[in-house]
Amino acid sequence: MSDRAVSETPPPLFDTAVVAGVGLIGGSVALGLRQRFLARRVVGLDASMDVLREAEALGVVDEVRAGPGEWLREADLVVLAAPMRALEPLARELAPFLNPGALVTDVGSVKSGIAAEMERLGVRHFVPGHPMAGSERGGVTHARAALLENAVWVLTPTDHTPLTALSRARSLVEHLGAAPVVMPPAAHDDLVATISHLPYLASLALTHMVARDERLSLLAAGGFRDLTRVASGDPRMSRDMIVENKEALRFALERFRRQLERLDADLDEPEELLAAAYEGKRTRDSLPVVKRSLLPQKHDLVVAVPDRPNQIGAVTQALGAEGVNIKDIEVLAIREEGGALRLGLESPEEVQRAAGILTDVGFEVRGRS
Incomplete structure (x- = not known):
């Protein structure tokens, strides 16, 4: 156990990763890259010095930069994570x-515009992406690597996207714990118009009805709050998102109007309305439940392990010998050269103690947010 070479950290997928826009999603990507040992160095790029200072203080990134420059040529991964209006x-x-060989991707919720712009700019190894994850609470303060786990992450290559770039992007997504789905940019925009942007407009319409009648607010309990949850998102960012996709959204709105008209007609046909209710229940009940962070995040420790025999045993034996109880263990990513383990422990104090024990015997560890 004293031979430190046994516990060397596996080589990362990327040497230098740059996350441009360190907000909720960008910060979550940066945390995932750091905590899963996927990049040797993670640089946060943002126009706001306050955001950069916060990201650095929280351990979201290793370094910060306030603007682009020649230093960017060192990056072999660049993630564009600015709000929609600022993305292009x-x-x-x-x-x-x-760097012409760098993998470049983004996390925007509309793909056709940025895909066309990057082709115009001649950025060859660009793979448009959209992690289907988020929160009403924005900003780097609420960034969590676990936000991306088990999430569908849509990749939308164009006819000019190199297959090698798409393969690298898929690998990145998988190693961040998400599930890649590949489709053309226009198909993505049509789909999110219905499942994401339309519900936001519906939420606005319902909340406006309550705002204009004080009596309604007295009865607006749990069900109404659940239905209108997305209206609590950042208004400016939400506006930019739906305006960017307005053509596909108008088509989705027209389909929605037809559905409402059909339900209006069914009010006079109880059996038809019952059939519609059963169809709605079947569809809603069949939607997959995405489970993230089953353990309290502050009780997690991530350990880098090389791809050699008995590495998991070495970790568990080192902790067991010191009386540390591992409540849960998960293999986060195993590459040809190694990967990482997530250990679920009983308390923040146990995380600190386990980190010290494993560091002493040569493992590299990181806390998890």
Whole structure:
């Protein structure tokens, strides 16, 4: 156990990763890259110094930069994570400094525009992406690597996307714990218009009805709050998202109007309304439940392990010898050269103690948010 070479950290997928826009999603990607040992160095790029200071203080990134420059050529992964309206201007600002061989992706919720812009800019190894994850609470303070776990992450290559770039993007997504789904940009935009952007407009319409009649607010309990949850998102970011996809959204709105008209007609046909209710229940009950972070995040410790025999045993034996009780263990990512383990422990104090024990015997460890 004293031979430190036995516990060397496996090589990362990327040497230098840059996350441009360190908010909720960008910060979560950065945390995933760091905690799963996927990048040797994670650099946060943001126009706001306050955001950068917070990201650095929280351990979301290793370094911070306030603007692009020649230093960007060191990056072999660049993730564009700015809000929708700022995404294309950010791409134009960064493009002259990108390493031609770097994998570049984004996390925007509308794909056709940024895909076309990056092709115009000549960024060859760009793979548009959209992790289907989020929260009403924005900002780097609420970033969590676990936000991306088990989430569907849509990748939307164009006809000009190299297969090698798509393969690398898929590998990145999988190692972050998400499930990649590949489709063309336009198909993605049509689908999210219905399952994401339309519900936001419906939530706005319902909340506006309550706002204009004080009596309604007295009865707006749990069901109404659940139905209108997305209206609590950042108004400006939500506006930019749906305006960017307005053509596909108008088509979705027209389909929605037809559904409402059909239900209106069914009010006079109880059996038809019952059939519609059964169809709605079957559809809603069949939707997959995405489970994330079953253990309290603050009780987790991530350990880098090389791909050699008995590494899991070495970790558990080292902790067991010191009386540390492992409540849960999960293999996060195993590459050809190794990967990482997540240990679920009983308390934050046990996390600290386990970290010290494993560091002493040569493992590299990181806390998990």
